[in-house]
Amino acid sequence: MILSSQADIEVVGTAEDGEQAVTLTADLAPDVVLMDVRMPGMDGLEATRRILADPTVQARVVVLTTFDLDEYVYEALSTGASGFLLKETRPEVLADAVRTVAGGEALLAPTVLRRLVDQYTSRATPPDAERLSVLTERELEVLSLIGRGLSNSEISQTLWIAESTVKTHITRIFMKLDLQDRAQGVVLAYETGLVKPGDTG
Numbered sequence: 144m145i146l147s148s149q150a151d152i153e154v155v156g157t158a159e160d161g162e163q164a165v166t167l168t169a170d171l172a173p174d175v176v177l178m179d180v181r182m183p184g185m186d187g188l189e190a191t192r193r194i195l196a197d198p199t200v201q202a203r204v205v206v207l208t209t210f211d212l213d214e215y216v217y218e219a220l221s222t223g224a225s226g227f228l229l230k231e232t233r234p235e236v237l238a239d240a241v242r243t244v245a246g247g248e249a250l251l252a253p254t255v256l257r258r259l260v261d262q263y264t265s266r267a268t269p270p271d272a273e274r275l276s277v278l279t280e281r282e283l284e285v286l287s288l289i290g291r292g293l294s295n296s297e298i299s300q301t302l303w304i305a306e307s308t309v310k311t312h313i314t315r316i317f318m319k320l321d322l323q324d325r326a327q328g329v330v331l332a333y334e335t336g337l338v339k340p341g342d343t344g
Contacts, residue, residue, distance in 0.1 A: 145234045152241060161185030165193045168202055174245045176204045178224070188218055195223035195323065203244045203324065220326045226250025248294070249325035275335050277319045283337065285312045289325060290332025 147154045155171045158164035162185045168176055176194065180187040191204045203225040219227060226249045228240055240250055275283060281302075288298045295313070299306040313325075322328050332338040 145237055146241065149238050152238060159183075161187060161190030164190045168194050168200060169197060172200070173202050175241050176202050177207060177228075177241070178204050179207045180219070188222060191219060191224050192222045205240065205244050205250060220330050223323045223327060225324050225326050247324070249329070274320065274331070275337060278316060282312055282316050282319075285309065286316055286328060286332055287337050289313070289316075289328045290338035292329070 146152045155173050156167045158167050160182045164176065164178065164182075164187075165185070176191075178187040178191050182190070185193075187206060191206065194200055194202060194204060204223070206219040206224045206227040207230050208219070208227050225244045226240075228237065228250060232240070244250060275286070278286065284302060285298060288301060293301065295306050295309045298309045302309070313328075316322070316328065317324070320328075320331060322331065
């Protein structure tokens with residue numbers, strides 16, 4: 144109801160469970176999928192994984208969660224989700240979030256990003272800095288700022304470069320590291336130790 148009331152958003156389908164979500168996404172080819180974590184049968188994380196594993200699917204997935212489901216957030220981003228929203232998100236924020244993700248950005252609010260960082264660092268996974276050796280010094284700077292949750296315009300201002308240049312760097316970073324989107328860039332920045340707790344905000 145909320146999304147259908149927006150002039151620039153069309154709801155093309157709704158699913159009752161994860162399995163149906165996978166099937167409908169393949170059939171209807173939506174730009175954005177809003178995915179609940181808790182569903183009967185196949186849960187939202189497995190459905191997200193299957194949707195994004197299909198090379199013919201171009202949809203971006205946003206996971207709906209609550210703070211008491213923090214343990215799912217990192218896994219959701221790792222599977223390729225473009226971000227997450229709290230279930231109590233206000234209607235106008237929900238619509239803007241769909242537009243944001245459809246435009247290629249990720250939904251990583253600083254407060255929630257900090258919670259994600261705290262959760263990830265508690266896993267004590269050894270950093271894999273070697274993976275970043277393919278990046279130039281400037282690309283490392285850009286990835287670091289992505290990891291801190293900065294937008295393209297904020298990265299532009301921080302590095303004193305044009306926003307179009309930022310986009311070019313991000314495209315190259317994603318290609319070199321085989322990343323699907325910004326959310327996976329944030330996860331990788333922490334996995335490799337490029338960004339550490341306290342660097343966000």
